[in-house]
Amino acid sequence: MTSERAEESPARARYAAFEPHRTETRNGTRRRRHVDHWRPVHQWSEAEVWAILRRWHVTPATPYKIGFSRLSCAFCIFLSADALATLQWIDATRFIRLVDYEERFGCTIKRDRSLLSLAGQGRVLEAARSQPALVAAALSDRPIGSVLTEDWILPAGAFGTGGGPI
Structure with a gap:
């Protein structure tokens, strides 16, 4: 499924x-x-998905809360410039490692530009910048708490333009 x-x-x-x-x-x-x-x-539709999550009080995934509009691998080839700029900001060590791989292998992950170039064209998502505790939770390897909440809020990443697979 x-x-x-x-x-x-x-x-x-x-x-x-x-x-x-x-x-x-x-x-x-x-x-x-x-x-x-x-x-x-x-x-x-995307609206139907968010509506059913709201109806049953299912907590949106943390990356949606910090502004990502699609979920996949953290450094997915389909990332938007804003998503990549945000990842550069929240996970600089991994970002630099991938930039180094591109340089060492003489091949970019994106067909038409380097990760560094694409991230430079984007802006850090405001929801991520303004919620450091949620960013830390998104990067954590600790188990999440309950997936249910009484205080359901449509996340910042809902109805975005992130591109790429979920």
Whole structure:
């Protein structure tokens, strides 16, 4: 079960809401395994996703609270300039390590520019800058508390333009 939505991109719009998973081998001759892939929110809008989270008091993920509009790997190839500038600000050590890799390998992660160049074109997300405790929580390896809250607030990253996969 995964959360891709058709609204996110033309490629995701072509996904089936329910289909055999790519690891499916139910008709195989050696090892048979039945694995289905279900995308229960495939036809939902972003507004519907936030509405159901609000209805059931599910706490939005911390990266959404600090302004990221999409969730994936921290340094995803699909990052916007603002998201990358924010990551440079909140996780400078990892950012510099990746910049160093680009220089050492003579190849950039993004096709048309370096991470340093792209981050230089962005602005640190205000929600991240203004909430250092949440930034620390987003970078922490400690378990999160309850996923339910009575004080539900639409996060700063909702309805953003982050680009890339969730």
